[in-house]
Amino acid sequence: MNIGQASSASGVSAKMIRYYESIGLIRAPSRTESNYRVYGSDEVHVLRFVKRARTLGFSVEETATLLSLWQDKSRASAEVKDIATGHIAALETKINELQGMVNTLTHLAHCCGGDNRPDCPILDDLAGETISMKGH
Amino acid sequence: MNIGQASSASGVSAKMIRYYESIGLIRAPSRTESNYRVYGSDEVHVLRFVKRARTLGFSVEETATLLSLWQDKSRASAEVKDIATGHIAALETKINELQGMVNTLTHLAHCCGGDNRPDCPILDDLAGETISMKGH
DNA sequence: CTTGACCTTACCATCATTGGAAGGTTTATA
DNA sequence: TATAAACCTTCCAATGATGGTAAGGTCAAG
Numbered sequence: 001m002n003i004g005q006a007s008s009a010s011g012v013s014a015k016m017i018r019y020y021e022s023i024g025l026i027r028a029p030s031r032t033e034s035n036y037r038v039y040g041s042d043e044v045h046v047l048r049f050v051k052r053a054r055t056l057g058f059s060v061e062e063t064a065t066l067l068s069l070w071q072d073k074s075r076a077s078a079e080v081k082d083i084a085t086g087h088i089a090a091l092e093t094k095i096n097e098l099q100g101m102v103n104t105l106t107h108l109a110h111c112c113g114g115d116n117r118p119d120c121p122i123l124d125d126l127a128g129e130t131i132s133m134k135g136h
Numbered sequence: 137m138n139i140g141q142a143s144s145a146s147g148v149s150a151k152m153i154r155y156y157e158s159i160g161l162i163r164a165p166s167r168t169e170s171n172y173r174v175y176g177s178d179e180v181h182v183l184r185f186v187k188r189a190r191t192l193g194f195s196v197e198e199t200a201t202l203l204s205l206w207q208d209k210s211r212a213s214a215e216v217k218d219i220a221t222g223h224i225a226a227l228e229t230k231i232n233e234l235q236g237m238v239n240t241l242t243h244l245a246h247c248c249g250g251d252n253r254p255d256c257p258i259l260d261d262l263a264g265e266t267i268s269m270k271g272h
Numbered sequence: 273c274t275t276g277a278c279c280t281t282a283c284c285a286t287c288a289t290t291g292g293a294a295g296g297t298t299t300a301t302a
Numbered sequence: 303t304a305t306a307a308a309c310c311t312t313c314c315a316a317t318g319a320t321g322g323t324a325a326g327g328t329c330a331a332g
Binding site: 045048049052053055056057066069070073074075076077078080081082084085087088091092094095098099101102104105106108109112113114115116117118119120122123125126127128 | 209211217223228250253262
């Protein structure tokens with residue numbers, strides 16, 4: 001199986017497969033005489049694992065750890081759970097940050113006429129002028 | 137006022153002030169004889185505006201637009217509101233993505249013993265093995 | 273034997289920010 | 303006054319994950 005087929009089969013772009021190989025996340029596969037990478041179902045399985053982990057927001061580094069734990073048949077699930085719960089906490093922190101931005105902006109947009117007049121509470125806020133929170 | 141003081145006064149690092157200048161987000165200030173940048177309260181005000189916009193998650197490009205609207209006394213607030221509401225929508229999309237990850241991971245972590253045994257539903261999921269959703 | 277679809281490596285770009293190196297200036301202190 | 307510390311300057315590089323492109327080699331079908 002060439003890289004293009006491995007890509008289709010795993011959902012990881014050929015570009016990224018080469019990149020993951022270059023940073024050592026996945027092992028370099030064997031090559032044909034003409035230097036083409038050759039993949040089998042094992043490699044595709046690994047690529048799918050990586051794809052899924054990345055989709056769930058794990059960093060490449062975390063993915064590397066999860067991958068090695070996956071391949072270590074004697075690992076304790078506690079270690080995996082720690083990574084997952086740490087990641088959940090990080091995601092929640094990020095969500096809270098974004099939600100804070102949304103709340104502030106929603107309030108500002110709500111106060112803003114959005115008409116043809118130049119008066120704009122959003123810009124006033126950005127400029128550092130305080131906005132009344134009365135009624136909120 | 138030197139760049140260090142402008143940095144402290146605005147919360148934007150000296151490094152970023154120079155960067156913002158280099159990409160044309162802010163205007164190049166005058167210089168002393170010895171080539172030091174000189175800032176006044178107007179420039180600091182602009183830097184604070186930029187800082188606040190970035191804190192609210194606006195991209196540098198959006199910030200540039202907001203800045204020019206801010207400095208255009210005759211702009212219509214509708215234009216500003218459009219940018220803000222578009223940004224809110226983008227933030228909410230991102231939040232939903234992250235929340236989806238959290239939900240999936242929370243479910244997996246909940247199913248995972250987190251003990252010394254090697255059996256781990258989290259890794260099973262990453263490996264592509266389906267997990268029962270019974271009871272959820 | 274040509275064409276087109278594949279593969280290879282090697283760069284460059286993104287986005288916002290930080291870091292460092294190598295050198296010049298100003299200020300405070302010994 | 304000498305010198306050291308704390309500034310400032312420009313330039314270059316790295317981050318993380320991915321996309322793009324260019325220049326070239328290979329393979330299969332027509």
